[in-house]
Amino acid sequence: MNTRIDALSPSAPLRLYRWSTILTKLPLLWSWPRFPYLSLAVFTAPELWLVYQTLVPNASGLGRIKTRFATQVREVWLTIDDGPDPRTTPALLDRLDSHGAKAIFCLIGENVRRHPGLARQIAARGHEIGNHTDTHPLGFFWSSGPRRTAAEIDGCSKAVVEATGKTPRFFRSPAGIKNLFLFGILAERRMAYLGWSGRAREFGHSSPERPLRRLIRAVQPGAILLTHESGGNPRVPMSVIEGLLQHLSREGYRCVLPNSSEML
Numbered sequence: 578m579n580t581r582i583d584a585l586s587p588s589a590p591l592r593l594y595r596w597s598t599i600l601t602k603l604p605l606l607w608s609w610p611r612f613p614y615l616s617l618a619v620f621t622a623p624e625l626w627l628v629y630q631t632l633v634p635n636a637s638g639l640g641r642i643k644t645r646f647a648t649q650v651r652e653v654w655l656t657i658d659d660g661p662d663p664r665t666t667p668a669l670l671d672r673l674d675s676h677g678a679k680a681i682f683c684l685i686g687e688n689v690r691r692h693p694g695l696a697r698q699i700a701a702r703g704h705e706i707g708n709h710t711d712t713h714p715l716g717f718f719w720s721s722g723p724r725r726t727a728a729e730i731d732g733c734s735k736a737v738v739e740a741t742g743k744t745p746r747f748f749r750s751p752a753g754i755k756n757l758f759l760f761g762i763l764a765e766r767r768m769a770y771l772g773w774s775g776r777a778r779e780f781g782h783s784s785p786e787r788p789l790r791r792l793i794r795a796v797q798p799g800a801i802l803l804t805h806e807s808g809g810n811p812r813v814p815m816s817v818i819e820g821l822l823q824h825l826s827r828e829g830y831r832c833v834l835p836n837s838s839e840m841l
């Protein structure tokens with residue numbers, strides 16, 4: 578495992594970052610005393626670029642991010658993050674069935690190990706399972722090195738394979754945070770990075786109205802919609818998903834799954 582990660586070829590963005598750093602910082606030895614403010618701006622530009630690409634969801638300077646899919650008809654991908662959760666997953670599977678909807682469940686590895694039967698049910702009822710890291714490391718994923726990043730991805734995939742027999746094809750990072758090594762590691766595993774075109778942002782809301790309105794505004798053919806099933810009080814996220822499913826049914830939209838050509 579270590580040999581494989583150590584042999585990881587540097588990604589193009591990493592090379593670009595290194596060269597831009599060298600090329601912008603060396604001339605500053607001359608320019609700083611003459612143009613201090615301009616020099617400071619040039620000095621920090623590569624770091625600001627890197628911080629932007631790492632922390633801003635769907636910023637695609639470091640690698641390819643799927644934020645919508647090609648279709649001419651009323652279809653969307655419904656993605657549901659942070660499960661499985663015994664408080665929500667069984668009811669959610671029933672609601673999806675009653676609407677004839679399929680979803681991409683982006684599961685957390687440690688939740689899968691805790692509830693492997695739920696992960697099995699998700700797969701058995703025809704939904705897609707995505708990799709949402711092993712421990713959902715919101716605080717340090719942006720600064721993780723190649724070993725830690727690979728461990729988060731591989732730990733989750735291993736848990737999903739053990740529970741369902743299927744290997745996740747998609748990766749979604751916690752809150753859309755990336756790091757310099759992520760895309761090279763995903764490419765080695767032939768996994769696609771899954772972004773979104775609209776999200777509910779349910780957390781912190783005591784009623785589903787505003788998050789639901791936000792999601793409904795994002796509905797259009799080829800949209801990738803982000804919801805959650807876990808974390809905090811699940812009542813609001815569950816109502817958001819139910820409201821979204823009703824809206825999609827009324828408007829003649831189908832929740833479909835990616836085919837293999839849409840993976841990358």
Ligand SMILES: [Zn+2]
Nearest residue numbers: 658659751752
């Ligand atoms: Zn999450």
